[in-house]
Amino acid sequence: EVQLLESGGGLIQPGGSLRLSCSTSGFTFNSYAMTWVRQAPGKGLEWVSSMSGSGDNTSYADSVRGRFSISSDNSRNTLFLQMNSLRVDDTAVYYCARGRIVGASLWFDSWGQGTLVTVSS
Amino acid sequence: QSGLTQPPSVSAAPGQKVTISCSGSSSNIGNNNVSWYQQFPGTAPKLLMYENNKRPSGIPDRFSGSKSGTSATLGITGLQTGDEAAYYCGTWISSLRLTVFGGGTQLTVL
Numbered sequence: 244e245v246q247l248l249e250s251g252g253g254l255i256q257p258g259g260s261l262r263l264s265c266s267t268s269g270f271t272f273n274s275y276a277m278t279w280v281r282q283a284p285g286k287g288l289e290w291v292s293s294m295s296g297s298g299d300n301t302s303y304a305d306s307v308r309g310r311f312s313i314s315s316d317n318s319r320n321t322l323f324l325q326m327n328s329l330r331v332d333d334t335a336v337y338y339c340a341r342g343r344i345v346g347a348s349l350w351f352d353s354w355g356q357g358t359l360v361t362v363s364s
Numbered sequence: 365q366s367g368l369t370q371p372p373s374v375s376a377a378p379g380q381k382v383t384i385s386c387s388g389s390s391s392n393i394g395n396n397n398v399s400w401y402q403q404f405p406g407t408a409p410k411l412l413m414y415e416n417n418k419r420p421s422g423i424p425d426r427f428s429g430s431k432s433g434t435s436a437t438l439g440i441t442g443l444q445t446g447d448e449a450a451y452y453c454g455t456w457i458s459s460l461r462l463t464v465f466g467g468g469t470q471l472t473v474l
Contacts, residue, residue: 278463280409288401288409288452290463302461338408349456349463350399350414357408 245269245353247339252358259329259362265322265339265355272320273297276342276349279313279324281335282357289335292324293342293349307333329362336360368392368453368466375472380443384469386436386453392464393455398436400429401452403468409452413438445473 251263265277279291292303292313301313312325322339336359340351369387376382386398400413411420413429416436428439436453453466 280465287450287468288403288454288465290454290465293461293463300461304462343414344456345415347395347456347458348397348399348415349458350411350454351401351409352411352414352420354408354410 245341247341247353247355249337249339249355249358252337252360254361254363255329256364257329257331257362260325260327261329261360263324263326263337263339263358263360265324267320267322267339267341270341270353272315273317276344277313277315277322278340278342278351279322280338280340280351280354281333281360282338283332283335286335291337294322295344326360329360331362334360334362367464368455370451370453370466370469372467373470373472375474376443377474378443378445381439381441382443382471383440384438384451384453384471386438386466388434388436388455388464390434392434392457393431393436394434396455396458398429398431398453398455400436400438401454403450403452412451440471443473447471448473 273296278293310328336357338357339355341353397415401409402412403409416431417429
């Protein structure tokens with residue numbers, strides 16, 4: 244059974260840093276494009292960052308580029324999101340998602356339950 | 365990174381059919397495939413459709429997808445009250461290796 248479990252969320256002051264983790268099991272971790280997607284309270288989905296299975300390619304939304312960094316520990320099948328210089332508008336539930344790439348298609352076929360990040364003074 | 369455009373809400377009666385549109389451009393939907401996600405309040409999104417019109421295992425054939433040019437459409441027939449949820453379209457801009465989502469459509473089954 245495919246499982247993704249996020250952790251690391253919480254309350255943090257503006258300008259602070261937080262590291263999210265996504266522990267996975269039930270599939271070959273480095274065969275998928277692992278991704279972070281967030282959802283601000285009452286808002287829609289926003290793609291944040293993706294990493295290729297090999298780890299060679301990473302990509303970021305303009306809103307987080309230069310502040311957030313995606314990484315992984317393949318030996319532990321775990322995905323990370325290091326978030327620095329946090330802003331109030333980073334407040335959201337952060338989901339870890341498993342991405343499948345086939346040709347010109349990428350879709351997210353498994354999602355974690357999400358972890359809430361609240362940026363507030 | 366312009367997002368995709370969806371109607372904020374749609375509604376229909378039980379047993380009826382509804383369609384949800386997702387409009388993009390040549391830089392996103394026009395050259396890439398679309399996926400759809402269903403989300404109930406307080407829960408994670410769930411994959412509903414991928415590669416425009418393919419259903420994952422377990423998704424009933426009441427759900428269908430299509431794409432034409434720079435737009436995509438999700439169709440749901442035989443509406444049930446349990447279909448009340450938010451629906452999101454998404455596409456991967458492969459040339460930039462980034463994903464964009466639509467703003468989401470709230471489906472109400474009256």
